[in-house]
Amino acid sequence: MQQLTPAQIRQKVRNKEITGNTSGLAKGFVQCNMVILPADWASDFQRFCEQNPRPCPLVAVSENPGDIHLDKVGKGIDIRHDLPSYKVFEHGKLINEVTDVEAYWRDDLVTFFIGCSFSFEEALIDDGIEIRNITENKNVPMYRTNIACTPSEKFSGNMVVSMRPMVPADAIRSVQICDRFPSVHGAPVHFGFPEMIGISDINQPDFGDAVTIRQNEVPVFWACGVTPQVALEQAKPPFCITHSPGCMLVSDITNKSLSTGC
Amino acid sequence: MQQLTPAQIRQKVRNKEITGNTSGLAKGFVQCNMVILPADWASDFQRFCEQNPRPCPLVAVSENPGDIHLDKVGKGIDIRHDLPSYKVFEHGKLINEVTDVEAYWRDDLVTFFIGCSFSFEEALIDDGIEIRNITENKNVPMYRTNIACTPSEKFSGNMVVSMRPMVPADAIRSVQICDRFPSVHGAPVHFGFPEMIGISDINQPDFGDAVTIRQNEVPVFWACGVTPQVALEQAKPPFCITHSPGCMLVSDITNKSLSTGC
Numbered sequence: 001m002q003q004l005t006p007a008q009i010r011q012k013v014r015n016k017e018i019t020g021n022t023s024g025l026a027k028g029f030v031q032c033n034m035v036i037l038p039a040d041w042a043s044d045f046q047r048f049c050e051q052n053p054r055p056c057p058l059v060a061v062s063e064n065p066g067d068i069h070l071d072k073v074g075k076g077i078d079i080r081h082d083l084p085s086y087k088v089f090e091h092g093k094l095i096n097e098v099t100d101v102e103a104y105w106r107d108d109l110v111t112f113f114i115g116c117s118f119s120f121e122e123a124l125i126d127d128g129i130e131i132r133n134i135t136e137n138k139n140v141p142m143y144r145t146n147i148a149c150t151p152s153e154k155f156s157g158n159m160v161v162s163m164r165p166m167v168p169a170d171a172i173r174s175v176q177i178c179d180r181f182p183s184v185h186g187a188p189v190h191f192g193f194p195e196m197i198g199i200s201d202i203n204q205p206d207f208g209d210a211v212t213i214r215q216n217e218v219p220v221f222w223a224c225g226v227t228p229q230v231a232l233e234q235a236k237p238p239f240c241i242t243h244s245p246g247c248m249l250v251s252d253i254t255n256k257s258l259s260t261g262c
Numbered sequence: 263m264q265q266l267t268p269a270q271i272r273q274k275v276r277n278k279e280i281t282g283n284t285s286g287l288a289k290g291f292v293q294c295n296m297v298i299l300p301a302d303w304a305s306d307f308q309r310f311c312e313q314n315p316r317p318c319p320l321v322a323v324s325e326n327p328g329d330i331h332l333d334k335v336g337k338g339i340d341i342r343h344d345l346p347s348y349k350v351f352e353h354g355k356l357i358n359e360v361t362d363v364e365a366y367w368r369d370d371l372v373t374f375f376i377g378c379s380f381s382f383e384e385a386l387i388d389d390g391i392e393i394r395n396i397t398e399n400k401n402v403p404m405y406r407t408n409i410a411c412t413p414s415e416k417f418s419g420n421m422v423v424s425m426r427p428m429v430p431a432d433a434i435r436s437v438q439i440c441d442r443f444p445s446v447h448g449a450p451v452h453f454g455f456p457e458m459i460g461i462s463d464i465n466q467p468d469f470g471d472a473v474t475i476r477q478n479e480v481p482v483f484w485a486c487g488v489t490p491q492v493a494l495e496q497a498k499p500p501f502c503i504t505h506s507p508g509c510m511l512v513s514d515i516t517n518k519s520l521s522t523g524c
Contacts, residue, residue, distance in 0.1 A: 167458075168454050168458070171453070175434055175441075176437060176441050187437075188434055192430050
């Protein structure tokens with residue numbers, strides 16, 4: 001079966017033929033976390049992302065408030081329609097989960113696309129490393145930590161991490177590979193000793209599913225794109241739209257183009 | 263006190279004013295392990311090094327048998343005089359330990375300079391990472407492992423590793439930094455679980471001294487330049503000269519120039 005292009009996938013999403021998880025679609029292409037904020041909150045959120053590049057690596061920001069296109073991320077993109085599922089928040093409270101946000105669009109909205117672990121998971125798999133959440137067909141386990149993000153004026157919070165168990169040689173190789181992809185979370189932030197970063201029970205993730213950790217494996221932790229969502233919960237902006245978990249924007253950017261090439 | 267240049271240090275070595283360990287001398291410059299072999303053994307040893315770049319990273323090889331100069335490593339170098347101490351072997355047996363090898367020099371000898379951990383230790387310290395063997399003023403602990411080197415026709419053996427204990431965040435940073443220095447052993451080969459690589463007691467190194475491993479630290483293992491010496495022990499060439507442990511060649515090559523720059 002021929003693989004769909006990112007543009008074809010976005011068209012199917014726009015037609016409501018795809019309304020769920022985008023994991024595994026458009027191999028080789030970057031998928032993005034999304035945050036949409038009013039302009040008067042946007043510059044401070046951008047500062048928060050720039051100060052915390054591991055959990056909040058910015059792939060792109062819309063040029064002008066109200067823009068519904070972002071051609072450098074995907075040709076012909078319509079931000080209001082091209083994600084399978086959106087969450088709409090007011091003052092930090094979820095008010096709706098919808099398949100398009102045309103009804104909510106405003107002229108002052110600024111869109112942020114943030115890198116996602118799908119890209120580095122692909123690079124690791126291409127190198128022969130097993131990704132446990134994929135082989136066990138689960139969502140990656142994610143945990144709240146005691147690692148404080150650098151706060152901006154309005155945004156703060158602790159880092160959320162995702163975890164993939166590996167034997168030490170694969171963990172080292174993962175650092176080498178992921179270090180080349182700073183715009184999709186970069187190298188791991190921790191391994192081993194979950195309690196050192198405030199995780200009390202590795203088998204009880206705060207988000208996603210627990211996965212098997214075998215003997216001679218260590219849990220390896222990456223900064224996670226759920227971190228900005230936690231910062232949004234805390235900051236409670238009057239209005240905000242995000243993607244629904246796992247329902248990402250499929251971009252035209254190749255994973256390879258994100259590599260710093262070393 | 264002004265630091266001596268590499269050329270000044272080599273001159274003091276040549277004058278027998280320096281006859282011991284070169285650790286800490288000529289900060290910023292590469293120091294090298296050395297192996298000297300007759301030409302009829304040299305090409306096979308070179309193959310062994312090229313097949314095992316982590317433990318045996320070649321910095322330079324003399325161009326013609328009998329060469330006593332190697333200007334690309336150090337201007338005006340005299341290989342017979344410019345190391346503080348040499349070991350001379352016949353058929354794998356140590357026959358002498360001397361401060362120069364003029365009396366042993368032959369027209370068929372080929373010199374190999376192999377990268378040394380001093381270079382990456384400096385890069386780690388410059389990044390703020392503690393190197394336990396340095397703070398405890400000890401030789402780095404080294405261990406024989408069960409990791410087989412890729413054999414050449416005459417040379418084989420298991421990898422020897424050096425160990426530095428670190429908290430996980432520093433271990434990750436060390437992988438990122440050392441990955442940029444493939445010609446001085448590159449990224450670690452293992453961390454944690456010593457038994458996985460055939461080390462039965464981390465407190466009983468095969469070479470060097472044991473160092474303190476604190477709570478929340480993992481032992482991090484690098485391929486070690488003692489590996490080629492073990493391969494020489496096994497291969498028993500009719501004649502061979504090496505540096506004495508810790509008594510390295512101080513080169514004119516800067517550590518920075520070895521970085522792949524990523």
